[in-house]
Amino acid sequence: MTKPQGLHQTVYAGAFVHSTDLNELEICENGAIGVDEDGKIAFVERNVEDLNAVVEKHGWKSPVLVRAPDCGFFFPGFIDTHIHASQYPNAGIFGKSTLLDWLETYTFPLESSLSSRPKAKTVYTRCVQRTLSHGTTTAAYYATAHAGSTNLLSDVCLQLGQRAFIGRCNMDSLAPDWYKDSSASTAVDDTRETIAHIASIDPEHKLITPILTPRFAPSCSSELLTQLGKLHAETGLPCQTHISENIPELELVQKLFPQYSSYADVYDAHGLLTPGMVLAHAVYLTPKEQALIKARDAKISHCPASNSSLSSGCARVRTLLDQGITVGLGTDISGGYSPSVLEAARQAALVSRHVAMTDGDAAKLSVEEVLYLSTKGGARVMGLDAKVGSFDKGLEWDAQMISLGVVPEGGTMGNVDEGPVDIFGWESWDERVAKWVYNGDDRNTRAVWVRGHKVHQKP
C-alpha cells in the first residue's frame, strides 16, 4: 500500500486525455493541470510550450511537478458503478451457471463466510488494492448482509484512499436460511448501523458514502422495500440494486410481485426509483420501463462481462443512451470475471458488436464512448459529476497516469515489463488510445490519485 502523502500544489504536465462528451475524447498532447492543496484542479492549460510561464501565470511558487511518460498520458480515474467486493475471490469461477443457480452455488456460500472478520479483512483489502491498481478511483460496492464486515469494507476503503459507496446487502426473502436478514426491521437496523459507522469515520463523506442496497426485488419482502424507500427519502442517501438481468429472474419477479406492472414498477412503487438509484444490468427492460426510468432519472450500470459470462443477455446500451438515460459501467465482480473497468470498457465495446450483429451497426460503441461510460458516465451515475470524471477546473484530482510501451528499432523486448501495449511510433494519438483500450492492463496504470492523494504506484 502507498500511504497518502501530504498535499502540495502539484502540476501534472504532459499529455492528458479525457471525455468532454459521450462522443468526444479530448486528447491534449502538451497539457499542464494544476492541482491545489485541497486536491482540486486549479487550472487546465493546453498547448503548453513553456511550463515555467504557465506556473508563473497562475502565481504558483515551486509546485511539485509530475510528468506523464513520453508515450503516456493522464486519464481520469475509472468509476466502477457496480462491484461486489465480497465476491472478489470468486472472480472467474462460475462454470456454466446462470444467475439464479450461480447465486446458490457460488455466491451465497462465499458471502456468508465473510461473517468472519479476518477473512473479510483479507478479501476486502485485496479487492480494494486490486481495483486501485486497475485505476478505479471510485467504486460502488456491495458488501454482504453482515453489518460488521460491511463496516470493515468502509474502513479499508478509507484507509487505502479509494472513493467508495458501501452497501450492506438487504435480503430478507428467497435466500438460504443461513444467509439472510431475519426480518425487514433487523435489515433496516443493520443498515442504519453501517450508515452510522461511516458517519463516525468520514462524517462529510469526503471519500466514503453509504448506499442503500436492496439486493434485488426477489430477495426483498415488500415490507423491506417499503422501509428502504422511506430510509432513502429520509436520508437522501443513494441507492443501488439489480434489475432485469436474466429471463428466469424476470419471471420470478412477476410471480413474487404480481400486483406491479413491471420489474421497474416494483422499485418505483416502493419509492426507490429516483435520481439517486443505480440499477445494474437492465438487459431486458421493456420500452415502458425505459420510459419510467428516464422519467424518474434513475441511473443504469451496464455490466457487459457479467452478462456474457452468465449468458444473461445483451443490454441495449445504444437504445438506453438514445433515450437520454444515464449509463455507466460496472465490473460486477464476480458475475463479471475481472476487477478492471478497462476490461469492462473493452467488453462493452465487444458486447455492443454482438448487439450490432442483430440490431445493426448503430448499436456499436466506439472507443470514445466506452471511455466516456467508464469515467464521466460513471460519475453521472453516482451523482459525482460535479466532483470527478474529467479534467475540469474545480473538480477533484481523481486520475491515473498511463504509460504505453515503446518498441525500439529492431523490435527486441527489453528486460523490463512495460506492459502489454506495443507502440511502434507511427500510430496517431487516437490509435494509441485504442490500443490501450483493447490491450492495456494494470501494468499501464503507473500511478493513481484520489482527491490529489497518490493511492497507488506500480511496483
Add this chain to the structure above:
Amino acid sequence: MTKPQGLHQTVYAGAFVHSTDLNELEICENGAIGVDEDGKIAFVERNVEDLNAVVEKHGWKSPVLVRAPDCGFFFPGFIDTHIHASQYPNAGIFGKSTLLDWLETYTFPLESSLSSRPKAKTVYTRCVQRTLSHGTTTAAYYATAHAGSTNLLSDVCLQLGQRAFIGRCNMDSLAPDWYKDSSASTAVDDTRETIAHIASIDPEHKLITPILTPRFAPSCSSELLTQLGKLHAETGLPCQTHISENIPELELVQKLFPQYSSYADVYDAHGLLTPGMVLAHAVYLTPKEQALIKARDAKISHCPASNSSLSSGCARVRTLLDQGITVGLGTDISGGYSPSVLEAARQAALVSRHVAMTDGDAAKLSVEEVLYLSTKGGARVMGLDAKVGSFDKGLEWDAQMISLGVVPEGGTMGNVDEGPVDIFGWESWDERVAKWVYNGDDRNTRAVWVRGHKVHQKP
C-alpha cells in the same frame, strides 16, 4: 530474447495440467516429467512422493531439476492456428469496421509497408517475442505478399525458437494495385521462393514449416487457386486460408465464383479442401459445407475475438465439434485485438455463451474445452498431435510454467507484481485453473519451452 540453452536431461517436477480429451483436463498435483536430450518426454510420473526414487527408476543420473511454483503448474504450450504476424502493429485498431472495409482501411496499407525489411524485422521480432511471452509455442503465421520479408519472418521464428508455419499471402485478385501479386505464376514463384528459403534454414522442418496461403477466395483467381492446389498435392505442405467470416464476404464469393455450389466448394474444386487445410473463421458454414469439410477432414481455426471485434458473427463451435470436425483457436491478429491464446480461449468461452443465448445451453464451452482447443485441438489442426499438445511420452517438450499469485493473510499486495490472478488458498485445483483462464495473462507465464529449449523467461 532468451538464447536456447544446450539440452540436458531435465525433470520438470510439481503440478502439471493438460488435456487428455475435449472434456477432460488432467490435473496432476505431484508429477514428474522427464525430458531427454532431444527435448522429448521420456517419462511422465504421477503421485510422486520421492523424486529421487523416480529419477533412479528411470536410470537418470543428476538431471537438471525444474520445479513448478507452489501455486503453479506446467501446461502445454499454446497453439495459435491463425495469426497475421504482419498485422501485429494494428492490434486494437479497427474502429467500427467490418471485414471488407477493415482490409482496405487498416490492413492492406500496413501489410504493404512491410516490403521494408527493417520495418518487417521490427514488427516480426516483436510479434514473435510477444506471442512467446504469452505461451504460444506454435503459431500458424500469415506474413505478407512479399517473399523477402516472409523469409525474414521464418528467420526470426527460427532464431527465437518458436515452432511456426510461415505463409506468404497469395493474392492476385481484388486487392489494391499497390499490394497484390502481379499474376498467378509470379505468386506461385514467390511462394516457391519462401519454401526454398525454409528448406535452406531448417531442412527437416524441425521448427519452421512452409504453409501454402491463398489469402481467401475473393483475393485469388481461379488460376491461382488451381496452381496452389497442385503445389499442395506436389509438396504435401499444409495450407491455410479464410472461409465464411462475414456476410458481405459470402455474397462476394458467390458473385466471383458463381459456378461453385458453396464457399467450401470453391476450395474443394481447386484441390485445397484436404486434411492439410486450416480454414479460419467458419462462422456461416451451411450444414452441407460442414459435411464436406468433415468428409475431407479439413480443419477449422476458431477466432472468437476477431469475430466479435469485426462484428462478423458467432461461429457455432459446438455444432462443428459434434460433427467430429477438428477445431483449434486462433488469435487472428489484428482482426482479433490480442496476441494471447489465453485471451482467445477466454473469448471462445464468452462467444459460446452468446451462442447459448439463442441456441441453448448446450452451446457453452467449458474451461476444460477451451483449454483443449488451445492446445491439443490446435495440435490436431496443425497436424502436430504426434509431436505436441499434451504431456505424453514421446511428445516434444513444448510447455509453459504457470504461476498464480497467493494472497497472504490480511490481503496486502506486496511489492512484486505476481500477475492478475489472486489465489486465496481455499480454491480447488479446478477453480485455480478457471481463475487463470478468466483473469490470467503473460505475467502468469513464467517460462516457455519449445522442443526442450527455453525460449522465454519472465523478466
